[in-house]
Structure formats: C-alpha cells, structure tokens
Amino acid sequence: MGVGHAHALYVHEHSIIHRLPPETKVLGVLLFVAAIAVTPREAIWAFAIYAAIEVVVVISARVPFTFVLSRLLTVVPFVLFALFLPMIGEGKDVVFVGIPLSSEGVWSMWNILAKSVLGATASILLAASTEVPDIVRGFGRLRVPAVITGIASFMIRYLEVIAGELTRMRTAMVARGYDPRWLSQARPIASSAGTLFVRSYERGERVYDAMLSRGYTGEMPAIDSHTTSAGEWAVALFLPLVAIGTAVTAFVTL
Amino acid sequence: MSNALTATDLHYAYPDGQVALTGVSFTVSPGERLALLGPNGAGKTTLAHHLNGIRRGNRGWVEVGDLRLDDGTVAEIRRRVGLVFQNADDQLFMPTVGQDVAFGPANLGIAGEHLEKVVTEALAAVGAEELVPRVPHHLSGGERRKVALATVLAMEPSVLVLDEPTSGLDPAGRRELIEVLETLPMAQLVITHDLPFALELCDRTLIMDGGRIVADGETAEILGDEALLKMHRLEMP
Amino acid sequence: MHAPDGFLTAGTAMATGAISVSTVTIALKQAKGQMTEKMVPLAGIAAAFVFAAQMFNFPVAAGTTGHLLGGALAAILLGPHVGALVVTVVVVVQALAFADGGLTALGYNVLNMAIIPAYGGYAAYSGFRRILPQGRRGVVGATGLAAGVSVIFSAAAFAIQWLFGATAPVPFDTVFGAMVGVHTMIGIGEGVISALTVGAVLSARPDLVFGASDLDRAQLEESDRAPLRVFVIASVLVTMLLATVVSQFAVDGPDGLEAVAEDTGFISSGQEHGLTDSIFADYATTGINNEGLSLAIAGAAGTIITLAVGYGLFKALRPRGKVLGH
Numbered sequence: 001m002g003v004g005h006a007h008a009l010y011v012h013e014h015s016i017i018h019r020l021p022p023e024t025k026v027l028g029v030l031l032f033v034a035a036i037a038v039t040p041r042e043a044i045w046a047f048a049i050y051a052a053i054e055v056v057v058v059i060s061a062r063v064p065f066t067f068v069l070s071r072l073l074t075v076v077p078f079v080l081f082a083l084f085l086p087m088i089g090e091g092k093d094v095v096f097v098g099i100p101l102s103s104e105g106v107w108s109m110w111n112i113l114a115k116s117v118l119g120a121t122a123s124i125l126l127a128a129s130t131e132v133p134d135i136v137r138g139f140g141r142l143r144v145p146a147v148i149t150g151i152a153s154f155m156i157r158y159l160e161v162i163a164g165e166l167t168r169m170r171t172a173m174v175a176r177g178y179d180p181r182w183l184s185q186a187r188p189i190a191s192s193a194g195t196l197f198v199r200s201y202e203r204g205e206r207v208y209d210a211m212l213s214r215g216y217t218g219e220m221p222a223i224d225s226h227t228t229s230a231g232e233w234a235v236a237l238f239l240p241l242v243a244i245g246t247a248v249t250a251f252v253t254l
Numbered sequence: 255m256s257n258a259l260t261a262t263d264l265h266y267a268y269p270d271g272q273v274a275l276t277g278v279s280f281t282v283s284p285g286e287r288l289a290l291l292g293p294n295g296a297g298k299t300t301l302a303h304h305l306n307g308i309r310r311g312n313r314g315w316v317e318v319g320d321l322r323l324d325d326g327t328v329a330e331i332r333r334r335v336g337l338v339f340q341n342a343d344d345q346l347f348m349p350t351v352g353q354d355v356a357f358g359p360a361n362l363g364i365a366g367e368h369l370e371k372v373v374t375e376a377l378a379a380v381g382a383e384e385l386v387p388r389v390p391h392h393l394s395g396g397e398r399r400k401v402a403l404a405t406v407l408a409m410e411p412s413v414l415v416l417d418e419p420t421s422g423l424d425p426a427g428r429r430e431l432i433e434v435l436e437t438l439p440m441a442q443l444v445i446t447h448d449l450p451f452a453l454e455l456c457d458r459t460l461i462m463d464g465g466r467i468v469a470d471g472e473t474a475e476i477l478g479d480e481a482l483l484k485m486h487r488l489e490m491p
Numbered sequence: 492m493h494a495p496d497g498f499l500t501a502g503t504a505m506a507t508g509a510i511s512v513s514t515v516t517i518a519l520k521q522a523k524g525q526m527t528e529k530m531v532p533l534a535g536i537a538a539a540f541v542f543a544a545q546m547f548n549f550p551v552a553a554g555t556t557g558h559l560l561g562g563a564l565a566a567i568l569l570g571p572h573v574g575a576l577v578v579t580v581v582v583v584v585q586a587l588a589f590a591d592g593g594l595t596a597l598g599y600n601v602l603n604m605a606i607i608p609a610y611g612g613y614a615a616y617s618g619f620r621r622i623l624p625q626g627r628r629g630v631v632g633a634t635g636l637a638a639g640v641s642v643i644f645s646a647a648a649f650a651i652q653w654l655f656g657a658t659a660p661v662p663f664d665t666v667f668g669a670m671v672g673v674h675t676m677i678g679i680g681e682g683v684i685s686a687l688t689v690g691a692v693l694s695a696r697p698d699l700v701f702g703a704s705d706l707d708r709a710q711l712e713e714s715d716r717a718p719l720r721v722f723v724i725a726s727v728l729v730t731m732l733l734a735t736v737v738s739q740f741a742v743d744g745p746d747g748l749e750a751v752a753e754d755t756g757f758i759s760s761g762q763e764h765g766l767t768d769s770i771f772a773d774y775a776t777t778g779i780n781n782e783g784l785s786l787a788i789a790g791a792a793g794t795i796i797t798l799a800v801g802y803g804l805f806k807a808l809r810p811r812g813k814v815l816g817h
Binding site for chain 1: 303306308329332333337339341343344345347348349350353356357358360361362365369389390391405406409
C-alpha cells in the first residue's frame, strides 16, 4: 500500500504479447492465476511448469527480468511473513540444522511463496504489456457492466491530474515551512484533502456538462469496434490452458 | 436564409438567487465570426452554456438555424452548437484522444469504419491526426486545445462557441489556433479577453456587462473606442 | 492490506468473491438510482480522488507516516452505495493494472477494503450520529469514530476469513489479535484524517457531504474549533478501547474445547483433498488452545460485522429525504 500503486508498469515494446487484444490477455491471466491458486502445494512439479510459462512470457514480451524482479518487491512483506511460518507455526515436529520447525509451517511457507510470487509476476506481466486504458477496455469487452468500466475510465483519466494537484498543494505547504511529524499536526493535510475533494467534484460537474454538450444521454456510447480473431484468442489462451491442464492433473494425481 | 444562431431575451438566475443574465439578445449570421468581450463576472460563460441548453432560464429562447431549443430539440441543438470549454481538461475526459473525438459522433449513432473516418477527419481539420493514441494528460496546452476543438468538430456543428480559446497558450500555439479557426467555415462566437485575437479573427464584436449586451458593432470600431472599453474594464494592449 | 494470491484458500477466495460480486451488484443498482446519469463521471473522479488520497502519507508519530484506506470517508461523502462502488473500482484497477494485490485475492480484498469499510463504516456513522450532538460537530465526530471503527472491522474480517481459509498453521486468535492490534494505530490515523477532511468539505460545499444532508444552514454554521479536538481525542480513545478489549479477549482466555469445532460441523470433513490445506484437521492435531473461545470471538466479530454491513445496506436502501447529485 504505498506510492507504488500508481507508477504505471507499462513497458513500451512491440512484442507479440503487446499486440494481443487486451481482453484476451486479461482473461488469459485470470485463468492462469486461477490455475495456480487451486494447485495443491505438494505438486511442486506443477509450479515449475508455471514458472517456466512465465519465463516464456517474459521473453516473448521483451520485458527485462530485472524489471519484473524490481516490481515483485511489493510482495516482500508477505514473503517475509511466509519465511517465518516454519518457526512460528504450530506443532514443531521437524528438526532442521538443529532448529525445531513445523512441517506444516514449511509447506505453508512454500505454498504462500510460490503462489504469491507467481501470481504477482503474472499481474506484472499483464500490466507491463498492456496500457492501463486498454486493460479497462479489455474488461469492458469481457462483459463487465459499462457503468463499472466507465467509472474506471474516468478514474484512470483523472488520476494523474488529481494526484498532481495534491502534490502541488503539498509543495506549497512545504514551501511555507510545514513539516508535520505528528498526527496532531495533520490538520492542513486533511484540509487540503477536503479542498481537493471539492475541486474534484466540481470538475466532475464540468465534465458532465462537457459530456452533455457532446450528446451524452446517460449511457456511455459504444466506441470500441475491434473484433478479436480466433487466432488471437488461441495465442493468448494457449499457455493459460496448459496451466489449467497442469492444475487438473496435479489435483487428480495427488 | 435563417440565422446561424439567435438568442432572444435570455434571463437566468443561479439556484442561490444570484442573477447572471438580464435579457440577452443577439444574432449570428451563417459563417460570421463574432467576438464576445466583457469583464469577469459579466455572464459570458453562463451565456455560452445557454446556447446549447446545458443551462436553461425561464425567460427567453435560443434558436439555432430554424430550430428552437426545447426538450424535444435539445439533442439536435447540441449537435449543431459546438461548445469548446475554457478548460480543455474538463472536455477531454476519455482515456485517449481517439476515444475523446469519437465520443460525440458515437452518441449520434455513428459506429465502425464510419466513426473512425469521422475521427480522423476531425483531427486532420485541426492538424492533430498523429495524436489519436495519446493520453490527454500528456499533451501540451496547445495540443489539448486543438483536440478539444476536434471533439466538437466531429459532430459537424453549424455554430462554434469558444470560451477563452487562447488562454494559457504560448505564442506559437495561439498562432496555430488562429490559423485553424480561419479555415473553419461555420459561424463562430468567440468569448475572449485577447483583444488582438478578436481584432484579427472577428468582423463583429459584442460587449457584455452586468448580464446583458451593451455594445454590438464592427470590431475595429469597438476596439478603437477607448472610453467604451474602459467603462467595461477592457483595454487594448 | 492488498493481500497477494495464495494467502487464503481458493475456497475462501471464491466465497468472498461471490459475496463481493453480489454486494457490488446491489450497490450498482442503488447508486444509479441515487445519482442518475451524473454518476459515472462523478464516481469516476471520486475514485481518482480516493486513489490519489491513498497514495499520500500523513504523519502519525515521530516522523512515521500512514496511509488512508478511505472506505468510510467515501461512504460518508458520497453515500454508502457510491462509496462502496468507488473504492471497489479502485481496488480492482489496482490489482489489474498496477499489480497491487493478487487477482485471485480480489474477492476478499474488495470485501475487506471496500465493501466492509464503506457499509460497515456508514452503519457505524449512523449509529454515532444518534448519540452525538446534532449539527456540524456531530457529523465530524461521527466520521472520525466511524472511520476508525471501519478499519477495525476490516482487520477483523480478514482474521475471520483466515479462520476459514488460512493456508498456514497460525491460529485464529493470534491472527485476530495481531491484525486488530496493528490496525489500531491505522484506525486512529484514519479516523482523524477522515474527520478533518469531512470538516473541510462541510465548510466549502456542505451539499457534497451525503452524510450531512440532514443538516440545515444554522447547524452547518456552528463553529467547531474546541469541540473538534474533543471528538478527535474521543475517537482515539474509543478506537483504542475497542481494539484493546477485543484483541486481548482473543489472545488470553482459558483452554478451549477442540471437539466443539468438529461437532458443530465447522469442519467439513469432506474437504476436497488438496483444495484446502486441512486447517481444522491441523488445529485439532497440533493442539491449539483457546479454540472454543476463538470460535466464539470469531462468531461474535463476524456477527457484528455482518450486522454492521447489513444495517449499512438496509439503511441506505431506504428512500431518503434529500438526495445528493440532483
């Protein structure tokens, strides 16, 4: 939860992955991550396959490995928690290098590590190969209600504008010597947040006027006209389906 | 030949009681370019909002061509009157330029290849075809202004109403905008504080103050009348 | 609090996903009715505001900083339905476009970070409004208390989900105590910032505060300098009290009854092998104490949260006198 949120993860390239229509990638990633999530943790071979798939995608998308690794830092707190599990887990029934550990804890550690890292990598690859407005368009084409994609579109459009205004307010306050260290000094910050909300809302009213002026009647118009070919779906869903097959096999053979 | 736009005795007061328009009447002929000057608070922007029906008072009326503005005609009026807002950011609300320019015509039922063509032509008219995939937030002030104009041109209006179009532009951007506006054939009503701009572009000028029109005449004449300008807090640079 | 994939079991992910989808569907319908065609741009820009506000930090103590969650604040400013919807969109886009939070974790991330704080926070707000004085001070004070409480609800909800779908042998009471304890500080910060923000909005455009739409001009004009401090302190005390009592209750306690879990059917012995990680089986074999008490706490907390969310939903579904957004 920090400033990391809004740093766009998009890596500008012209790879086969980048060129795929966004809805195919969104669905593909969702299927892939679902497969990972339901895989029993004991089927270590399955996770190796998932990792291999991700390596293939990283290479095809021409995204640098270092980029992926640096963005994976957001799961570090959860990784740390997982690493402690063998030691804090209930029931110390195993001894490793002289330290009593919980075998259940070890398995849990593995489970969380594997799934959170693989899941996060998949999300990073989606964001790295698909620009944010396209991702929103993608889930619009996946039949998510137009109101939700509409709200998401406006949010994306005005996020930088509003974040910029907030930064400017902060800069102005700092320039006047404001350096708060305690919650009790937070009033000006909250005040600026309140002002920002009002300004944002008023901007929303002006945007609504602009929409009315161009014929808005309450429903967002259908602007999208791309038809995705079966071939594009095939390319995008091939690896996720392999993953699903792997998950099912792992499930059944355990 | 009917006027491009006629405003007759427009009155308007805000919900909190503050009076904004106290009887505004004027006409715009087809293809004419008209400047609207006046001090801040004169009601110019409020007037602009009346011309396409996003504000409606309880007295007076607006006619665009042969069509009078009412509940039944408002959709068509909004197509005919292209309003370019003061702040381009309020008007460019879609994730990309292409989607923004497509918004208007899409609401009119245009779709598919025809829609793509309309978008391309509108952007070409302002010299910005290459901006289609760009994100509005990353455009310069001049580019935003041009794209905002394109979003409105895509609806094939018969009248353009522009609210402070040169504000915030650098000299080159301002020049580009003037050149574009000069190529557009439809009638134009330009609200502006930029008096040299008015002089260059518009043959006729209105001055508005206190919610009504106080002067209406040839631009050169009005801008030459120092006393008149001063009375309404205006000044030629 | 954006949990990654794998933290809770797939079954929990699906169950919370189903709850989230149903609630969002209700919220969507209600929001449309409340704000009509203006809803999409206004909610979108409000979502941008919440997203931006979450990015910035406020001081907590001695230079350490905290971040806003914003669910209760959004509900009080925009109404619980629009508030829930707005924060849901923020969380979903954060997962899909910014790789923040696992995609399979969306079910419980949306539930814990958007739905529960918005509806639960709004319910708490309504409750506090009744016992606080009418007028501006009441609104600001209730906001502070409700926002703090919403954070506790959120933490407790996650702990309860852990009870049903944990993937690690850390007992519920430990998780509950830790989550609620840690989130106390966060709750206090959230409460204070939310209260002050609503106060600022009330001063500039009181018509934009959904939760204050019952106030008339005279009530809005009250000054709130000194009383505000009082309510800020009160919010701190209430939040701390709630958190301390609740988490202590969970951590201490006599030995529990292991059999209770099996007898009452909390454990579904037909758990799909491999789909979950046999948590209850492990609880039984590894001899966790406090189990009966843990379950009692879970039941109580779960009931409170469900009641709060339900009350928030119910209250918001009733027709209102004044509606925001005309």
